[in-house]
Amino acid sequence: MTKLEAKNIVKNFGHNGYKLKALDNVNLKIEDGDFVCLVGPSGCGKSTFLRIVAGLDTPDGGEILFDGKPVTSTGPERILVFQEGALFPWLKVRDNVEFGLKIAGIPKDEREQISNRYLEMMQLTKFANSYTFQLSTGMKQRVAIARALAMDPDVLLMDEPFASLDAQTRDLLLVELQLIWEKTKKTIVFVTHNVAEAVVLGNKVIVMKHRPTSVKKEISIDYKRPRLTEDENLLKFQKEIISELRPEVTEKSSSE
Amino acid sequence: MAKYLGKKIAFYVILVAVWQVVAMADIWPNTIFPSPSEVAEDLAYGAADGSLFYGIATSMWRLIVGLSIAIAGGVVLGIFMARVEIVNQTIGSLVLGLQSIPSIAWVPIAILWFGLTDSGIIFVTAIGAIFAVTINTYTGVKNIDPNYIAAARNMGAKGSQLVTYVLIPAAFPYMISGFKQGWAFAWRGVIGAELLFSFLGLGFLLNVGRQLNDVSQVIAIMIVIMGMGILIDGFVFKRIENKVMYRWGLR
Ligand SMILES: Nc1ncnc2c1ncn2[C@@H]1O[C@H](COP(=O)(O)OP(=O)(O)OP(=O)(O)O)[C@@H](O)[C@H]1O
Ligand SMILES: [Mg+2]
Numbered sequence: 303m304t305k306l307e308a309k310n311i312v313k314n315f316g317h318n319g320y321k322l323k324a325l326d327n328v329n330l331k332i333e334d335g336d337f338v339c340l341v342g343p344s345g346c347g348k349s350t351f352l353r354i355v356a357g358l359d360t361p362d363g364g365e366i367l368f369d370g371k372p373v374t375s376t377g378p379e380r381i382l383v384f385q386e387g388a389l390f391p392w393l394k395v396r397d398n399v400e401f402g403l404k405i406a407g408i409p410k411d412e413r414e415q416i417s418n419r420y421l422e423m424m425q426l427t428k429f430a431n432s433y434t435f436q437l438s439t440g441m442k443q444r445v446a447i448a449r450a451l452a453m454d455p456d457v458l459l460m461d462e463p464f465a466s467l468d469a470q471t472r473d474l475l476l477v478e479l480q481l482i483w484e485k486t487k488k489t490i491v492f493v494t495h496n497v498a499e500a501v502v503l504g505n506k507v508i509v510m511k512h513r514p515t516s517v518k519k520e521i522s523i524d525y526k527r528p529r530l531t532e533d534e535n536l537l538k539f540q541k542e543i544i545s546e547l548r549p550e551v552t553e554k555s556s557s558e
Numbered sequence: 559m560a561k562y563l564g565k566k567i568a569f570y571v572i573l574v575a576v577w578q579v580v581a582m583a584d585i586w587p588n589t590i591f592p593s594p595s596e597v598a599e600d601l602a603y604g605a606a607d608g609s610l611f612y613g614i615a616t617s618m619w620r621l622i623v624g625l626s627i628a629i630a631g632g633v634v635l636g637i638f639m640a641r642v643e644i645v646n647q648t649i650g651s652l653v654l655g656l657q658s659i660p661s662i663a664w665v666p667i668a669i670l671w672f673g674l675t676d677s678g679i680i681f682v683t684a685i686g687a688i689f690a691v692t693i694n695t696y697t698g699v700k701n702i703d704p705n706y707i708a709a710a711r712n713m714g715a716k717g718s719q720l721v722t723y724v725l726i727p728a729a730f731p732y733m734i735s736g737f738k739q740g741w742a743f744a745w746r747g748v749i750g751a752e753l754l755f756s757f758l759g760l761g762f763l764l765n766v767g768r769q770l771n772d773v774s775q776v777i778a779i780m781i782v783i784m785g786m787g788i789l790i791d792g793f794v795f796k797r798i799e800n801k802v803m804y805r806w807g808l809r
Contacts, residue, residue: 358708376712388705391806392727402713405723435807453713 305369305489306332306355306457312363313350324350326514327364332457332491337483339500340493341543342510343551348493349385351515352459355491356382368457378402381455383463385493387446389434395445396421396430402453420448423482440471447475451482457489464499473531476502480528497547501539502529509543512550519546592774600778609763613779614786617748617759620676624683625744629737632688636695636736637725646696653692661686661747665754679751679759686747687740694736698729731802738795745787760786 313325324347332338340348353359355366357376366373368380381402389398397404399417408416421427424444434442443463450458464472476499483490494500500507501523509518523539574594581593588596604610635653639646664682672678702725710724726733752761760783767775803809 353708356712358712376714378714380712382709382712384705384709386705388703388709390706390709390724390728392730392802401710401723405710405714405719433805433807435805449713 303334304331304367305334305336306491307367307370308351308355308364309367310364311351311354311361311366313347313354313359314362323514325354325361325516327516328510330508330517330520332489335487335489337490337503337505338492339504339507340491340510341495341497341500341507341547342515343512343547343553344495346510346513346515346550348510349461352382352461352491352493355457356380356459358382378406378453379456380459381450381453381457382459383446383450383461385461385463385465387442389442389445389449391434394431394433395426395437398434398445399449399452401449416452417448420451423451423478424448440467440475443467444475447479451486455488457491460490460492462493462495465495472499476531477528479503484527497540497543498531498536500543501536502531502533507539507543509546509550512553518550521546589771590773592777596774597778597781600772600774601781604763604775604778610782613758613760613763614782617752617761618786620679620683620752620759621741621744621748624680624748625687625741627680627684628687628691628740628744631684632691632736632740633695633726633733635688636692636733637699637721637729639692639696640699641725650696653689657689657693661743662750662754665751668751669755674755674757676757679748679755679757682751683744683747687744690739690743691733691736694732694739695729698732698736699725701732702728731806731808734795734799734802738791738799741790741795742787745783745790749783 308328308330311325311328312323315322315324328347328351340351342348350359354361355373357373357380368377373380390401393401396414396417399420400413403413403416417430418427421430424447426441426444426448429437429441434445437445443466447460447463450460464475467475479490480503482488490503492500492503494503504523507521507523509521510516511518521539521542523536525536525539529536577594581588581591581596585591601610604613635649639650639653661682664685668678668681672681706724706728707720710720715723748759749761749764752759753765754761756762756765760779764776764779767773767779800809
């Protein structure tokens, strides 16, 4: 069953008078329970696309269908993990994780049960009462993921959540995220720069073109899980993706 | 801070000692330049007959009511200005103008509107403080990281929930400086208005001192006004500020 469908998504931005065409007819279909990775050159509009799927931005053309129905606003079934985390500094870690639950009016003890579960999953139990400035970058990223999971969304939209992590923490979370996905059967759309990360995580990797952006190629990764970054059998997928991606990245540097 | 505590105390002891010596040198008559012991006597006298505490309580009560109105009104106005551009362009421009009026300049109109009443003094206090709160709240809300608002919206927050759970706490570091400025303006406003309204409170006691030609009472009340200011600044606003700064990791 198709969970998410992007139909001819167009998005333009004004930049001091001239019009910047960011997304130019992005079309893609994402099946229920799929794990899809989006890769593309920097500035091609990956974050913009996720924001549109989340309902935080409106496209200038085309539409997003969620379970066949057009998306017109944000909804708790589509939760975005921001590129910069966007944790609330005025709240403790636990309260950050419980934020959406509190908004939804879920009683305190139930909220606590849920936050305990995800804090434990992200190995943050000890830091439940810390403020975000007391956490490392990797820990903040894990709080952001816990906060999103606590909302129990159908679709998890993740915008380079591991970009600022050290290699060891990233490898841990790469395995963890695969386990979470297998356990919860959520649909995940995961944006990354890192091709190795994309082939470890994705069932499908979607390569985006240089701006104005559309979908260049979809590559299926059929391989057992949990996958590890150092697995050499994944290299051939990486090579395929890189050969698709390289012309896009070089076009970017020649045109800017 | 504690490191300097001893030096601070020493400074004040020396200050009072020098004052005492100068007063005892009889350069000026002590009806014009009283000694600290005379001022202390006056304070003790005022404390003993209760007039001092009554004055403090009256002024404080007016301050609290006036400042509460200013904070409530200023926060609401500031948020509206920051979130609704038409409000900013219209009321916002007026706020900038009104802010330049010293609170004392509101006294005549307060007397005309409210007569010589508590309400008049509270009006002057509130109006003197409200614009500082408004402008700082506005700046604070304008400076909120848009991703905080986007994340909150994504998790279902809108309308009043967005205001109470995101806009206010996210803007709070700015708002607290607005409250501090507002409090300073309000305290000046209360005392100034009481001087002119001549109707109870510390400002009124100052005026009584002047009418009785009692310089030491005037100085005694000024010291009380200063002391209250230091106390409220240190125990109320500094504390809140430190707490907020700590949470945000700004200290
Ligand atoms: N609010 C905005 N106003 C104007 N232009 C914008 C805005 N947001 C994004 N853009 C432009 O749209 C393009 C796509 O931006 P976006 O952030 O989606 O890229 P990205 O693919 O996520 O890049 P990165 O990989 O570096 O995160 C960029 O050229 C950017 O300048
Ligand atoms: Mg991005």
